[in-house]
Amino acid sequence: MSGTHTDKYQQQHHHAVCAAASVFAEKGFHGASTKDIAERMGIKQGSLYYYFKSKEEALGEVCLFGIEDYVQRMDHIAKSDQPFEAKLLATITSHLSSYREKNEALKVHNDERLYLPKEKRTKLKQLGSRYRESLEGIFEEGIDSGALRNSLDCHFAAQSVIGVCNSWGDIIVRDPNLDLFDIIQKCTDLLLNGFRERRKSARSTT
Amino acid sequence: MSGTHTDKYQQQHHHAVCAAASVFAEKGFHGASTKDIAERMGIKQGSLYYYFKSKEEALGEVCLFGIEDYVQRMDHIAKSDQPFEAKLLATITSHLSSYREKNEALKVHNDERLYLPKEKRTKLKQLGSRYRESLEGIFEEGIDSGALRNSLDCHFAAQSVIGVCNSWGDIIVRDPNLDLFDIIQKCTDLLLNGFRERRKSARSTT
Amino acid sequence: MSGTHTDKYQQQHHHAVCAAASVFAEKGFHGASTKDIAERMGIKQGSLYYYFKSKEEALGEVCLFGIEDYVQRMDHIAKSDQPFEAKLLATITSHLSSYREKNEALKVHNDERLYLPKEKRTKLKQLGSRYRESLEGIFEEGIDSGALRNSLDCHFAAQSVIGVCNSWGDIIVRDPNLDLFDIIQKCTDLLLNGFRERRKSARSTT
Amino acid sequence: MSGTHTDKYQQQHHHAVCAAASVFAEKGFHGASTKDIAERMGIKQGSLYYYFKSKEEALGEVCLFGIEDYVQRMDHIAKSDQPFEAKLLATITSHLSSYREKNEALKVHNDERLYLPKEKRTKLKQLGSRYRESLEGIFEEGIDSGALRNSLDCHFAAQSVIGVCNSWGDIIVRDPNLDLFDIIQKCTDLLLNGFRERRKSARSTT
DNA sequence: AATGAATGAGAGTTCATTCAT
DNA sequence: TATGAATGAACTCTCATTCAT
Numbered sequence: 001m002s003g004t005h006t007d008k009y010q011q012q013h014h015h016a017v018c019a020a021a022s023v024f025a026e027k028g029f030h031g032a033s034t035k036d037i038a039e040r041m042g043i044k045q046g047s048l049y050y051y052f053k054s055k056e057e058a059l060g061e062v063c064l065f066g067i068e069d070y071v072q073r074m075d076h077i078a079k080s081d082q083p084f085e086a087k088l089l090a091t092i093t094s095h096l097s098s099y100r101e102k103n104e105a106l107k108v109h110n111d112e113r114l115y116l117p118k119e120k121r122t123k124l125k126q127l128g129s130r131y132r133e134s135l136e137g138i139f140e141e142g143i144d145s146g147a148l149r150n151s152l153d154c155h156f157a158a159q160s161v162i163g164v165c166n167s168w169g170d171i172i173v174r175d176p177n178l179d180l181f182d183i184i185q186k187c188t189d190l191l192l193n194g195f196r197e198r199r200k201s202a203r204s205t206t
Numbered sequence: 207m208s209g210t211h212t213d214k215y216q217q218q219h220h221h222a223v224c225a226a227a228s229v230f231a232e233k234g235f236h237g238a239s240t241k242d243i244a245e246r247m248g249i250k251q252g253s254l255y256y257y258f259k260s261k262e263e264a265l266g267e268v269c270l271f272g273i274e275d276y277v278q279r280m281d282h283i284a285k286s287d288q289p290f291e292a293k294l295l296a297t298i299t300s301h302l303s304s305y306r307e308k309n310e311a312l313k314v315h316n317d318e319r320l321y322l323p324k325e326k327r328t329k330l331k332q333l334g335s336r337y338r339e340s341l342e343g344i345f346e347e348g349i350d351s352g353a354l355r356n357s358l359d360c361h362f363a364a365q366s367v368i369g370v371c372n373s374w375g376d377i378i379v380r381d382p383n384l385d386l387f388d389i390i391q392k393c394t395d396l397l398l399n400g401f402r403e404r405r406k407s408a409r410s411t412t
Numbered sequence: 413m414s415g416t417h418t419d420k421y422q423q424q425h426h427h428a429v430c431a432a433a434s435v436f437a438e439k440g441f442h443g444a445s446t447k448d449i450a451e452r453m454g455i456k457q458g459s460l461y462y463y464f465k466s467k468e469e470a471l472g473e474v475c476l477f478g479i480e481d482y483v484q485r486m487d488h489i490a491k492s493d494q495p496f497e498a499k500l501l502a503t504i505t506s507h508l509s510s511y512r513e514k515n516e517a518l519k520v521h522n523d524e525r526l527y528l529p530k531e532k533r534t535k536l537k538q539l540g541s542r543y544r545e546s547l548e549g550i551f552e553e554g555i556d557s558g559a560l561r562n563s564l565d566c567h568f569a570a571q572s573v574i575g576v577c578n579s580w581g582d583i584i585v586r587d588p589n590l591d592l593f594d595i596i597q598k599c600t601d602l603l604l605n606g607f608r609e610r611r612k613s614a615r616s617t618t
Numbered sequence: 619m620s621g622t623h624t625d626k627y628q629q630q631h632h633h634a635v636c637a638a639a640s641v642f643a644e645k646g647f648h649g650a651s652t653k654d655i656a657e658r659m660g661i662k663q664g665s666l667y668y669y670f671k672s673k674e675e676a677l678g679e680v681c682l683f684g685i686e687d688y689v690q691r692m693d694h695i696a697k698s699d700q701p702f703e704a705k706l707l708a709t710i711t712s713h714l715s716s717y718r719e720k721n722e723a724l725k726v727h728n729d730e731r732l733y734l735p736k737e738k739r740t741k742l743k744q745l746g747s748r749y750r751e752s753l754e755g756i757f758e759e760g761i762d763s764g765a766l767r768n769s770l771d772c773h774f775a776a777q778s779v780i781g782v783c784n785s786w787g788d789i790i791v792r793d794p795n796l797d798l799f800d801i802i803q804k805c806t807d808l809l810l811n812g813f814r815e816r817r818k819s820a821r822s823t824t
Numbered sequence: 825a826a827t828g829a830a831t832g833a834g835a836g837t838t839c840a841t842t843c844a845t
Numbered sequence: 846t847a848t849g850a851a852t853g854a855a856c857t858c859t860c861a862t863t864c865a866t
Contacts (some may be wrong), residue, residue, distance in 0.1 A: 008846080030236035031321065034840060047847045048841080055840065115237065123392070156392050163373025164366060171365065186362050194400030212828070240857065253830050255858065420825080442648035443733065446861060458863080459826045467861065523729070527649060568804050575785025576778060583777070606812030617625050624849070652836060664838080665851050673836065 009051075014032050015041055017065055017105075020058040023029040025104035025173070029059055029112040060120045063113045066105030070098050071127045078134040084142035089188045091135060092165060096184050099169035107173055108165055139195070149196050157195055164191065215257075221247055221259040223271055223311075226264040231310035231379070235265055235318040238349050266326045269319045272311030276304045277333045284340040291350035295394045297341065298371060302390050305375040313379055316372055345401070354401050363401055370397065421463075427453055428463040429477055429517075432470040435517035441524040443469055456570070460487050472532045475525045478517030482510045484537045492545040496554035501600045503547060504577060511581035519585055521576055544570050551607070560607050569607055576603065627669075633659055634669040635683055635723075638676040643722035643791070647677055647730040678738045681731045684723030689745045696752040702760035707806045709753065710783060714802050719786035725791055728784055750776050757813070766813050775813055782809065804814045 005013070019040040023032045034055055035045045052058040077090045098106050113124055136159040142148040164187055171176055208315050211219070225246040227240045240261055244254045257266040283296045319330055341364040348354040370393055378384055417425070431452040435444045446467055449455045464470040491501045510518050525536055547570040554560040576599055584590055623631070641650045642735040652673050657668040668754055670676040695708045716724050731742055753776040760766040780804055 006846095012846085028234055028236055028321075030234055033838080035838095043846095044848055045840090046849075050846065051843070115234075153392060155394075156389070159374075159377070160370060160393070160396060163370055167369025168365075183362075186359060187366070190363075190366060190397075190400035192400075193402065194396035194398075196399065197399055216829080218829090239855080241855095249829095250831060252832065252858080259858095261857065266865090345840065418825095424825085440646055440648055440733075442646055445859080447859095455825090455829055457861090458828075461862070462825065527646075563803060568801070569808075571786075571789065572782060572805070572808060575782055579781025579785055580777075595774075599778070600769060602775075602778060602809075602812035604812075605814065606808035606810075608811065627849075630850085651834085653834095661850095662852055663836090664853065667837065668850065 012041075013051050016048065016058070017061050019103040020052075021062045021066070021102075021108050024059065024062060024112055029055075029108075029115045050174045056116065056120075059108070059112060062117055063104050063109040063116065063124055066102060066107075066109035067124065067131070069125050070094070070102075070106060071131050074131050074134045078137055084138065084145055085192060087141075088161075088192060089148040089184075091138070091161065091187050092191070093184050095162075095165040096169060096172065096187070097179060099172045100180055103169075103173050107170065110169075119188060122151045132162065142195075152195055161191055218247075219257050222254065222264070226258075227268045227272070227308075227311040227314050230265065230268060230314045230318055235261075235314075235321045240264075262326075263383055265314070265318060266322055268311050269315040269322065269330055272308060272313075272315035272334050273330065273337070274313060276308075277302070277337050280337050280340045290344065290351055290353040291310045291398060293347075294367075294398060295390075297344070298389050298394050298397070301368075301371040302375060302378065302386060303403065304394070305378045306386055309379050313376065320396065324331050338368065343369060358401055362399075367397055392393075413494065420530060424453075427461050428460065428470070429473050433474045433478070433517040433520050436471065436474060436520045436524055441520075441527045468528065468532075471520070471524060472528055474517050475521040475536055476521075478514060478521035479536065479539050479543070482506070482514075482518060483543050486546050487545050490549055496550065496557055496559040497604060499550045500554075501548065501596075502572075503573065504600050504603070505596050507574075507577040508581060508584065508592060508599070511584045512592055514615075515581075515585050519582065522581075541548075544574065547573060547583075554607075564607055573603055630659075631669050634666065634676070635679050639680045639684070639720075639723040639726050641725075642677065642680060642730055647673075647726075647733045652676075674734065674738075675728070677730060678734055680723050681727040681734065681742055684720060685723075685742065685745050685749070686729035688712070688720075688724060689749050692749050692752050696755055702756065702763055702765040703810060705756045705759075706779075707802075708811060709779065710806050711755070711802050713783040714787060714790065714798060714805070715782075717790045721791050725788065735796070747767055750780065753779060759761045760813070770813055781807055 012077040016037070020032075020037050023036045023040055027036065027134060034048050037058065038045045038048045041048070048058075052061070056134070073094045074091065077087055077094065080087070080090075082090070109124065113121060116124070132155075136154045139148065139152065139157045143152055143154070168183055168187060172180065172183065222243070226238075226243045229242045229246055232238070233242065240254050241251045243264065244251045247254070254264075258267070279300045280297065283293055283300065286293070286296075288296070315330065319327060322330070342360045345358065345363045347352065347358040349356060349358060349360070374389055374393060377388070378386065428449070431572065432444075432449050435448045438444070446460050449470065450457045450460045453460070456548065460470075464473070476515055485506045486503065489499055489506065492499070492502075494502070521536065525533060528536070548566045550558065551564065551566040551569045555562060555564055555566075580595055580599060584595065634655070638650075638655045641654045641658055644650070645654065652666050653663045655676065656663045659666070666676075670679070690735065691712045695705055695712065698705070698708075700708070727742065731739060734742070752774045755769065757766065757772040757775045761768060761770055761772070786801055786805060790798065790801065
């Protein structure tokens with residue numbers, strides 16, 4: 001991948017991935033046209049095929065770009081030597097910050113990856129699972145350390161964290177004026193306490 | 207609307223809305239073709255236009271169908287005379303059950319309503335706001351009743367409930383074998399405790 | 413034709429021909445839809461086929477209706493015992509008045525008859541030729557009577573009369589406020605003098 | 619318009635306008651298909667849209683092409699320093715010759731411009747009015763110079779000239795074997811004498 | 825005498841893709 | 846490295862026509 005291409009190519013290729021991410025995020029994969037992408041890059045439609053073999057390949061690259069370092073960061077967090085609370089905060093910070101930085105690509109991954117052919121989805125699925133499993137591991141540690149109640153369903157917990165973050169992520173992407181750190185704090189607070197050991201037993205009625 | 211059309215027309219029209227919901231949910235608005243919808247109904251493509259003036263109109267009807275009674279149910283819950291905990295449970299139950307019943311239409315509303323022209327989005331936006339505001343009202347009551355801490359940001363809380371429910375809704379739609387009531391209970395538990403008054407002060411760092 | 417159908421049918425059929433004439437005149441044959449015609453009649457699209465076997469047949473009937481009595485009137489004029497000047501005036505009066513009375517049908521005949529299949533055009537062509545030939549006959553009489561110069565090309569003259577009348581007819585149809593008799597007089601004057609014997613020889617330069 | 623496009627593009631674009639003119643003239647705007655036009659150009663249907671944004675735009679360009687230099691020529695004639703008779707002859711020659719040269723486009727302008735949206739018709743209407751007004755001016759000069767009788771209605775005269783020319787133009791387009799100059803001469807003769815001062819008073823009856 | 829419902833062919837248009845230059 | 850030109854398949858939508866009722 002490196003070596004076969006000039007510097008300019010690499011730059012333009014990256015430029016292309018970002019343009020595609022931006023357009024796909026805005027219009028969806030099927031609603032976006034290759035012309036849209038090319039125009040956002042400042043080149044002509046036909047020239048796009050110098051950087052992508054097909055529109056679908058572009059989607060694939062965007063999706064991969066969208067989660068890969070996001071997953072890596074989770075690996076770091078999981079392996080780090082911090083108490084459960086700090087890890088959860090770090091996770092949420094990382095997740096929500098992603099939407100501000102590479103924002104569009106992550107959104108595209110979440111919303112459009114289904115339109116990829118099965119084979120191409122495999123790697124993404126692995127990365128996604130790795131993310132969720134790392135997160136589940138963090139929750140297991142939390143139980144062991146006594147920070148969380150024994151009965152917690154770690155799979156449910158991880159999925160919920162991802163869900164909350166993604167839904168706030170969507171809102172963040174749509175409204176750039178929102179205070180990111182305020183949201184991070186409130187989400188962390190919600191999730192931290194939501195999964196903690198209970199005092200008495202305030203069971204809800206039906 | 208009633209009176210101007212035959213019984214058969216009404217039936218088929220409803221049939222068409224469901225077919226459209228199903229196809230849009232699966233492939234997205236732009237990824238779905240009118241041929242797909244017609245075929246799911248068992249009629250020919252051209253005949254679809256006897257029931258919809260355009261593909262876009264079909265999307266509009268699906269979206270409306272997707273939220274209208276779901277919003278009404280929230281109205282009922284909000285107006286009812288129950289303690290906060292019961293209202294939250296009822297809300298979550300209603301929201302997640304929707305995904306099982308009219309499932310696809312609600313999903314379509316959430317994911318595809320952006321592709322509607324502004325004017326058509328207005329009514330949907332009103333309904334959506336009504337939902338969120340009712341939910342915020344429930345949280346305000348919860349604060350007043352002492353069930354929730356004073357400092358709670360009700361807007362954040364409402365948005366988070368919606369977010370959690372929608373993200374689990376997506377999962378439910380995709381996997382019909384999931385135990386709906388297990389998820390409802392766990393979500394309620396998470397959210398209830400996440401927003402409750404705190405014991406000590408396990409504050410996380412920044 | 414008469415006897416096989418009820419009175420109401422005959423009435424509605426006539427109604428249909430008029431509606432078709434009106435719509436064809438406004439939008440052209442290909443630009444008009446059978447739904448347009450039905451709506452102008454106050455019936456539903458499918459019901460139109462009770463009166464016409466096809467859209468094309470409707471055009472055929474409109475065209476025929478548009479010229480037939482117009483040609484008959486010309487026959488009368490040609491056979492009548494009047495001086496040339498009176499016959500020309502009568503011809504022009506008849507032609508231009510037609511546009512006010514059955515206006516749309518005649519316009520349709522002129523503008524849209526080409527879209528009829530060859531076979532159906534035959535009868536129309538005969539009628540049209542009969543008209544032109546009668547008119548040529550009138551001009552020949554005019555020469556014989558000394559009202560017109562010997563050198564006049566009667567075919568050219570007849571064609572020109574028709575051309576002038578049709579072009580003014582179009583204008584009359586489009587603007588119902590025009591003074592029909594003013595136009596008739598001016599046209600007659602133009603054509604009468606345009607074809608008359610010359611005084612000196614005011615040849616135009618190049 | 620020049621500079622933004624390749625030479626080849628300009629050529630093909632012109633080619634496309636001519637093909638469209640030809641097809642519209644033959645089948646009418648609504649009766650003609652974009653496939654017809656493309657085929658006449660020797661390209662595939664989809665490729666036509668490289669040269670026209672829409673079928674309607676094609677009609678607009680054809681109409682404009684059909685009258686623009688035809689109007690300019692009239693401007694020249696009107697401004698030139700010739701006696702009335704010469705100007706009339708020049709006008710008729712120009713008008714009828716147009717049908718031989720750019721033939722189809724002018725016919726399309728006359729017959730199909732109504733199908734253009736209002737905004738696009740504005741420019742055409744201006745050009746058409748300019749033509750008619752120039753012609754009226756010529757007739758006014760004719761009156762002043764004594765070549766025409768005082769009582770002449772110049773608007774009627776101009777409209778009639780246009781009408782005669784257009785109706786002969788249609789015939790010329792349909793039958794390429796006709797002797798153009800014979801018709802020009804006969805039309806000029808008809809119109810010149812039709813509007814001239816009268817000798818005695820051969821008034822027609824009513 | 826008229827309608828509702830459906831059909832199928834064809835329309836205009838868009839678009840991912842290719843390829844010579 | 847990038848473009849202009851073209852393609853063909855797919856798409857949304859319209860419409861003349863049919864037919865059971």
